[in-house]
Amino acid sequence: MYYTAKTMTWSDGVTESTRRPQTRPTQLPYVPPHLRNNCNDGAFSSMPTSLNDYAVNNANSYGFTGTTESTQAPLGRGGRGYGHRGRGGRGRFHQTQEQEPYNIASKLEELEVNVDDESTNFGAYEDIPVEVSGSEIPPPASSFEEIELGESLNRNIKRCKYVKPTPIQRHAIPIALAGRDLMACAQTGSGKTAAFCFPIIHAILELNRFSKPGRVAFPLALILSPTRELACQIYEEAKKFAYQTRVRVAVAYGGAPIVHQLHNLEKGVDILVATPGRLVDMIERAKVSLSMIRCLALDEADRMLDMGFEPQIRKIVQQMDMPPCGSRQTLFFSATFPDEIQRLASDFLSNYIFLSVGRVGSSTDLIAQRVEFVPNMDKRNHLMNLLRGQNANGTHGKHALTLIFVETKRGADALEHWLSVNGFPAIAIHGDKVQMERERALKSFKSGYTPILVATDVASRGLDVPHVAHVINFDLPKDIDDYVHRIGRTGRAGKSGLATAFFSDQNMPLAKALVELLQEANQEVPLWLNDYAKRASNIVGGGRARRFGGSKFGGYDFRRDAPYEIENDPYSSTYGSFDGTTSSYDLSHANSYAATGVDSYSTGSYGHEFIHETIVASGWD
Numbered sequence: 018m019y020y021t022a023k024t025m026t027w028s029d030g031v032t033e034s035t036r037r038p039q040t041r042p043t044q045l046p047y048v049p050p051h052l053r054n055n056c057n058d059g060a061f062s063s064m065p066t067s068l069n070d071y072a073v074n075n076a077n078s079y080g081f082t083g084t085t086e087s088t089q090a091p092l093g094r095g096g097r098g099y100g101h102r103g104r105g106g107r108g109r110f111h112q113t114q115e116q117e118p119y120n121i122a123s124k125l126e127e128l129e130v131n132v133d134d135e136s137t138n139f140g141a142y143e144d145i146p147v148e149v150s151g152s153e154i155p156p157p158a159s160s161f162e163e164i165e166l167g168e169s170l171n172r173n174i175k176r177c178k179y180v181k182p183t184p185i186q187r188h189a190i191p192i193a194l195a196g197r198d199l200m201a202c203a204q205t206g207s208g209k210t211a212a213f214c215f216p217i218i219h220a221i222l223e224l225n226r227f228s229k230p231g232r233v234a235f236p237l238a239l240i241l242s243p244t245r246e247l248a249c250q251i252y253e254e255a256k257k258f259a260y261q262t263r264v265r266v267a268v269a270y271g272g273a274p275i276v277h278q279l280h281n282l283e284k285g286v287d288i289l290v291a292t293p294g295r296l297v298d299m300i301e302r303a304k305v306s307l308s309m310i311r312c313l314a315l316d317e318a319d320r321m322l323d324m325g326f327e328p329q330i331r332k333i334v335q336q337m338d339m340p341p342c343g344s345r346q347t348l349f350f351s352a353t354f355p356d357e358i359q360r361l362a363s364d365f366l367s368n369y370i371f372l373s374v375g376r377v378g379s380s381t382d383l384i385a386q387r388v389e390f391v392p393n394m395d396k397r398n399h400l401m402n403l404l405r406g407q408n409a410n411g412t413h414g415k416h417a418l419t420l421i422f423v424e425t426k427r428g429a430d431a432l433e434h435w436l437s438v439n440g441f442p443a444i445a446i447h448g449d450k451v452q453m454e455r456e457r458a459l460k461s462f463k464s465g466y467t468p469i470l471v472a473t474d475v476a477s478r479g480l481d482v483p484h485v486a487h488v489i490n491f492d493l494p495k496d497i498d499d500y501v502h503r504i505g506r507t508g509r510a511g512k513s514g515l516a517t518a519f520f521s522d523q524n525m526p527l528a529k530a531l532v533e534l535l536q537e538a539n540q541e542v543p544l545w546l547n548d549y550a551k552r553a554s555n556i557v558g559g560g561r562a563r564r565f566g567g568s569k570f571g572g573y574d575f576r577r578d579a580p581y582e583i584e585n586d587p588y589s590s591t592y593g594s595f596d597g598t599t600s601s602y603d604l605s606h607a608n609s610y611a612a613t614g615v616d617s618y619s620t621g622s623y624g625h626e627f628i629h630e631t632i633v634a635s636g637w638d
């Protein structure tokens with residue numbers, strides 16, 4: 018059906034020759050982003066440079082060591098620090114610029130942020146650029162019928178009221194169905210969950226070999242998520258998609274009693290959705306074996322491979338009993354994919370296709386973004402004025418939910434308290450709360466009972482809460498990608514939304530990246546912010562400038578920037594015919610795509626100015 022010469026489906030199995038070799042030659046040790054600021058030659062001498070080192074340190078904690086495929090891969094390659102984060106002056110710039118008065122109620126009205134569910138407007142995503150690179154790329158499909166997902170899955174898609182695939186689904190599903198590994202970037206709220214769930218469910222149905230009850234669970238597919246709430250959400254979605262099929266879905270996440278989750282697993286599981294910590298625990302208790310895994314999907318993959326998670330992911334993927342890269346299918350999805358994380362990710366992928374849909378790192382024009390200069394001491398008053406000006410009931414009788422992001426867990430509690438005593442019904446969610454409290458907070462927010470949620474970054478990724486009308490960055494994050502994910506909690510599924518950020522002197526390192534993002538998304542850039550950005554440019558590491566090598570619309574396959582590395586990589590054959598040529602097309606050219614095969618990029622237009630700033634996770638557990 019596809020014109021790919023070499024496709025692999027789950028049932029095909031994988032021969033030894035298609036496997037990626039297990040060892041790689043000398044590479045720089047991976048430097049976790051949180052340490053890169055302090056980078057000096059000696060700083061990492063004590064870091065483990067291979068999984069063996071980790072294995073020695075953690076020898077007692079591994080299950081299934083006897084059956085684990087031997088992996089000697091080093092912990093990735095060196096990253097690039099971004100140097101100092103300079104402190105700005107004391108508001109010199111904003112004082113010279115009058116801020117325009119901002120009528121939040123009319124803005125929300127104008128945006129119609131509380132439209133009915135039925136009015137989902139995925140047409141908003143139609144006119145966006147798509148970039149795909151790699152070898153032998155399956156062409157996109159224009160409808161679910163064309164994709165041939167099978168009767169039961171199609172029935173469930175209709176039940177979910179999905180009429181048409183979103184662009185990421187149109188492109189990613191055929192690639193995944195062809196058995197190819199995939200690194201996919203697409204905007205927040207654009208339907209990535211279904212893009213990896215549909216092919217997984219379809220493949221299990223095709224395989225027609227379902228799990229049986231037993232004391233050890235042998236899932237066929239594993240979906241990893243960085244947070245418990247997101248794991249639960251993916252689980253719920255996957256269950257809907259697999260409704261009345263024989264495919265069994267289960268979830269495993271920390272903070273909830275393991276006994277109940279294990280009991281569920283014992284009934285048999287085909288698709289396991291999990292957070293890394295709880296999964297490792299279950300594997301070590303010999304309750305889960307990954308030996309049958311045919312497909313591994315990482316949602317929010319860039320976060321999963323970033324600080325904190327990466328060793329755990331390596332442990333799960335490379336040191337347990339999961340079939341090695343090349344013998345399983347691996348799907349990575351996120352709205353952001355920094356270059357250095359792409360490098361890391363490529364360790365887990367074989368002959369993969371890179372797909373980016375839309376301006377990666379932005380939520381297009383669906384989200385109206387506004388940045389206001391607010392000194393720290395004025396933030397609360399400013400917030401109160403903003404909330405007062407907001408029509409609490411929205412424009413269509415639905416609750417206008419407001420999500421407020423803060424930097425710290427204590428800050429979240431303090432702001433929740435302050436809002437509550439001032440008559441604004443607010444509830445906080447962060448990593449120090451017990452899971453029941455976290456779930457209660459989210460439920461109360463979703464239902465509109467508590468229409469203001471104060472959150473740390475624990476709520477910044479993946480959560481799909483309908484009717485979030487307004488995201489307020491009370492404290493801006495340190496990393497522009499976190500900003501992208503945070504504001505992406507509104508403006509989802511084709512609906513419009515509003516994002517307001519309070520910028521203060523401390524945020525100067527973010528200014529340049531913020532300006533670029535606003536420009537990319539055709540948003541107004543305040544003059545004072547431009548001044549900050551210019552000033553930040555003079556300081557090493559002023560935000561992550563040109564995050565995607567200068568690409569106009571973001572999504573950018575790092576392999577294109579590394580011809581030398583690939584040519585000299587003994588495993589370059591795993592990239593198939595990839596040789597720096599890529600397929601690039603606009604959706605308007607999608608029809609001619611299959612016929613034309615590949616186009617060459619003018620690689621000269623891509624700069625090498627990539628500076629990836631430190632990613633600081635807050636509130637993650």
Ligand SMILES: Nc1ncnc2c1ncn2[C@@H]1O[C@H](COP(=O)(O)OP(=O)(O)OP(=O)(O)O)[C@@H](O)[C@H]1O
Binds near residue numbers: 183205352478506509
């Ligand atoms: N084809 C479709 N038709 C209608 N609605 C859809 C379709 N695909 C997905 N949706 C809906 O769009 C919303 C956003 O989808 P999803 O949560 O998968 O986005 P995402 O791209 O994973 O976002 P994020 O980057 O924030 O994780 C969900 O409510 C989902 O049910």
